[in-house]
Amino acid sequence: QYRYVSEEWADIFGYSAEEFLTQFLDFESDLALVHPADRDRYLTYYHNEKDESIIEYRILRRDGEVRHVEQHYHYDEAQDPSTSLVTLQDVTARKMAEINLIHSSKLVTLGEMSTSLAHELNQPLNAISLAAENVMLQGELGHADLPAVVLEKIQRIKEQVKRAAS
Numbered sequence: 001q002y003r004y005v006s007e008e009w010a011d012i013f014g015y016s017a018e019e020f021l022t023q024f025l026d027f028e029s030d031l032a033l034v035h036p037a038d039r040d041r042y043l044t045y046y047h048n049e050k051d052e053s054i055i056e057y058r059i060l061r062r063d064g065e066v067r068h069v070e071q072h073y074h075y076d077e078a079q080d081p082s083t084s085l086v087t088l089q090d091v092t093a094r095k096m097a098e099i100n101l102i103h104s105s106k107l108v109t110l111g112e113m114s115t116s117l118a119h120e121l122n123q124p125l126n127a128i129s130l131a132a133e134n135v136m137l138q139g140e141l142g143h144a145d146l147p148a149v150v151l152e153k154i155q156r157i158k159e160q161v162k163r164a165a166s
Contacts, residue, residue: 001026002020005020005021013033034058035059035066038058055073069092070089121164125164125165
């Protein structure tokens, strides 16, 4: 049970301190603030607080907005074993920046892969284009007796290579 919460603490959840203290009187109501996907992990943390003093999880604000928070649990058995100090920090902006950084990194990797793929495709296309150009040149110079239909097909090959390379 909470003895005191600051206005900042309550505001993270979308409440005033007075509203928070009157609405969240037991663990079950408190657990409803934790995002459903994070509840099992939060319960594990809650039951092992002495072993692990920091947890990051998502909450559901009063207005339904999902926020990321970091909770620090301070327990001092020497002073009062029934009392603990819990601090909460809204780290949503940091989490969003991390997500954006990961997304940007993926886009950079995708760009590098597409550049590499384009290079790998253009190399054989250039070789095909050069070979087709050479055959046509040989035919035009009279070094190869090629029927007009073959020259037309070679011209079509060159056009399709150019299309594929662009």
